[in-house]
Amino acid sequence: MQNTISDFWQMVWQEQIHVIALVNNHLDVCKVLQNVSMHYWPDSNDCVKETDKFMITLLSTKVYASFAIRHINVYNKEISESYDITHLEFNSWLGNVMPNPFDLVIYHNYVTRAMEKYPDSKLLVHCSSGIGPTAVIIALDALYKHGLVTGVINVQEFTRKMRNDRIGMIQNLDQYICLYKCLNECFRAKMCVVTKDELQNEPILLRANNEFCILLSMISGFRNDEHSLPCKQDLECEYEIPKGMNREDMLIQNQLGQHCGILLSSFTTKDCIIAGSYPSHGEAADLIRHLIDQKCSTLVSVNPLCDVPYSKEWYCIDPSDDLTKFQVEVIKGPKVSQHVSLSTLRMRIHSTQNWHQVTVYQITSWGLMEKLPPDTCALLDVIKIIQLDKSCGSNTDFVVLSRYNHLIFYVEENKRYQPNKL
Template sequence: MIWQENIHQIVMVTNLVEGIKTKCEQYWPCGGKQMVHGNLIIRLNAEKERTAYVTREISIEDKKSGKKRNVTQYHFTAWPDHGTPDPLYLVLFHRHVISDSKAGHSGPLLVHCSAGIGRTGTYIALDALLEEGRTTGFLDIFKFLKKMRYSRMNMIQTSNQYVCLHYALLEAFTMKDTKIRKDEFSEVWQSIRTDHKALNHQRLNKEFKMLNATKDDQNHNQYNAAMSTTNLAKNRNKDVLPMDDKRVYLVSYGKGRSDYINAVQVPSYTKFVGYITTQLPLPDTKVDFWTMIRDHSSSTIVLIINNANEADLVYSQSGNELTIGQFGIKISAREEVENNITKTTIVLSRKDDKPRQVVLFQAICNSIPDPIVLCKLADLISTRATMSNDPITVVSSDGAKNCGLFCAFANAVSSMQIDNHADIFQLVRLLQLRRPEFFTDFEEYKRCYEALHLHLESANVYANF
C-alpha cells in the first residue's frame, strides 16, 4: 500500500506492545538488517529517539524494477495505554511532522494506531482542523468528526479523545514559535544581550511571562501524600511538593519509613524518565535518599549546593566510610575536576543486595551556577548517560531551583546535537508539567540561554556548522 499510494510519511500513534497486548507488528527492520515483503526490500537507514517520539528513515526497494524510495516514520510513543497524552507533547510532535514535510511529494500522509480509529482519528482531526482554522479563521470540530465517520466508523473513539483534541487545538493555535536553529543561536543571544527596550517588550521577559501564564493551576488534592501528617515534615520547602501522580515512590523502605520522598521524575530529551529531581536530604530523610538511589538504579548524582557543608547531608566529605540506615557507603575515589566541581565515586552496599557504584558530581555556587559550570556538568553526565539508561539524580536545596535549570540546559544541549535546534521555552514547559515550581526565577531562564550560547561557542559549533 505504501509503495502503491506513493506514501513518503507515516505517523504511527501506538506502541508495538502496551501492557500485555501486542498492538502492532514491527513492519520495519532493526538497524543493519533488511526485511523482505514480497517484491519489496525494506531497510532502516537512521533512527532518532526523543522523549515522546522516534523518527525513522526507511528505504524501500522494488526488486522487480530496481526503483528505490525513502519513507520517514514518525512514531509517537507517549500515548498511554488507557487515556490520552498530554496535549503539549502531541502538539510538539505534530509540529515536528509538518515542519519535516518533504517538498514535492504528492502522496498522502499515512496515519495508523492499532485499530486505526481512536488515536488515528484524533491525530487526523488535529492536523486537518489546525490547517482549516489557520486558513478560514473558523472551526467546527463536531462537524469534522461526523465527516470523518462517514469515511470510517468510530473515528475518535472515546469522549476523552474528543476532549484531548480540543485542548490540543487550543495549544496549537496559541503556541508561539520559539525554536532557534543552531546556526542562528549566536545572533539571537547577542540580540537578547543587547536588548535595551522596556522590560515588558524584551524577548526573554515576554517568554518568561508566558511560562507563568501557561502553568496549570494545581489542585491541593494532588498533594495528598506530601501533605499528610506522616510526610509533611520530610519536605524542606512546604511550597515545593511533588504531585501524587508525579512523585517518585520508594519500594524497599525499612521499618518505620514510608514510600514517600520529595522527588519527581522528569524527562531528558530522549527519555521520559531521564532525571530524578529531589531536595537536599534532611537529617531524617538521608536513608530515604539512598533508598531511592538504590530502588531506581540511579548511578549518577548531580549535587548543586550553596556551601560545602550541605554535602554532608548526602555523603561524608571527610571520612571514607559511613552507615546510613541499612546502607553502607564507601568512598572509593575523590577527584577535583575544575570550576569548583568535584567527582566522588561511591560504593553503595546493603546486606541483601550486591554493591553498586554511584558517581557523584558536586558543584558549589552562591545562587545560580555559572554558565561554565553548567557546561562542564552537562559534559560529565553526557558521557555517563551514553553508557547506561539509568536516570540521573539531580539534587538542589528544595529540589526545584537549579534542578530545573540544569535539566532544561542539558536537554537543550541534546536537542542541538540531535536536531540542530533547541526550543528552551518548550523544554522548560515540559519540565513544569512534572514540577510547576521549576523556573520561578527569571535569572534561571536567562542563564539557560547564556549557558547554551557558551556551550555552542566552546564546542566551536558555530564555526563548523
C-alpha cells in the same frame, strides 16, 4: 497483516506518500496481528524487505524519548524507480494507556515539520485499530491548524465529521480528553525550531525573554523567594502543576516519603532524569532509599553540598543518626574541572550485603543563593563529564538536586541540552 504488506506499499507508491505517521508502538500492532516480528519495514540497515513489486530499504533510524524517526527507501522493481519516505513512530502510546499529552504534541510537531518538505503530498496516518490514536492525531493536526487561522475550534463537530467518514473515530472518553489536553498544550505555547546559526545570529536576550514570559504565564502561584529554601509545604502549595499534567504522573511513588521528585525525559531517553530539591531536616533517609530503589547511578548537585543546609545528614563521613536503616559512606574524589568536583556515595540497607554506589558531581562555582552561575562553563563542564561517564548509561536514572525541583538541565547523548519543560 503479512498478506497485505504488498498492498500497503502499493498504496504508498500510488499516492506518492512521503511521510508515514504510526501513532502507537509497532509492538502493539504486532500483538494485534499475533506476530511479534511482523512489521512492514526492515529490521536494520543491513536488511531489505521485499514484496512482489517493491524493495524496502531502511536508510537510518533516530530514536528519541517518545518516538522514532526512520528514513526508508522504496524501490519499484517494475519501473526501476525509487524515492525516500520519512516514517515517524510514536512508541509511547502503549495499549489503552494514554500518553503524556506533551509527548504527543512534540511528536505532532515533528510530523508537521516533515510534511512541510512535501506540501502537496498526503500524510499517511495509522495505528493498530485505525480509529483510536490515528483519530486523535488527525483531529489534533486539523483543529490546531484551523484554530491558528480562525481563533476558534469545535472538537465535537470535527469528531462527528470524522465519524461520518469512518465509524468509531476516537474510541473512548480517555482519547477525547487526551485530544483536548494536546490542543491546550499546542495553543498555550507555540513550539518552533531554531537552527544553531539562527541562535548565534539573532538577538538571543530578546528571544529568551519573550519565550520565558510565555513559560511563566503557564505557571500560577509560584513564589520566587531568593532568600529561603522551600519547605515541603511550599512545594505542595506554592507550586501549581501545569494544566494537562497530573501530580501523580510527576511524583515518584516509590516510598519517597516527604522527599518529592519529578520524573522527566531527556532528548533521547524516556523517564531517565529525576529532578528534586535538597532534602530538608529529617528527609535524608528518604533520599537514600530513593537512590537505592531507583537504582540511580549518578547524582548532580547544582550547588556545593557544603553550603546546602542539612546535607551533612546524608553526605558526610559520619552521617546522621536518622539513617538507622542504612549504612552510608562518602569517598572524596578529585576536582575534575575548574567548576566540578567528583565523589562517590556508597550505601546499603543494613539488612542486606549489597552495596549501591552513586557517583556525585557538584558544581562548586554556583553559590547556593546565586540566581545564575558566575560562569556558564560550569553547566557545560558537568554535562560533558556525565556524557563521558560510562557508569551513567542511557537507560539509567540519575538525580539532579537544586534549591527548587524545577531547576534542572537535560543531559543529551548528542551533546545538546535544554531547560526543563515547565
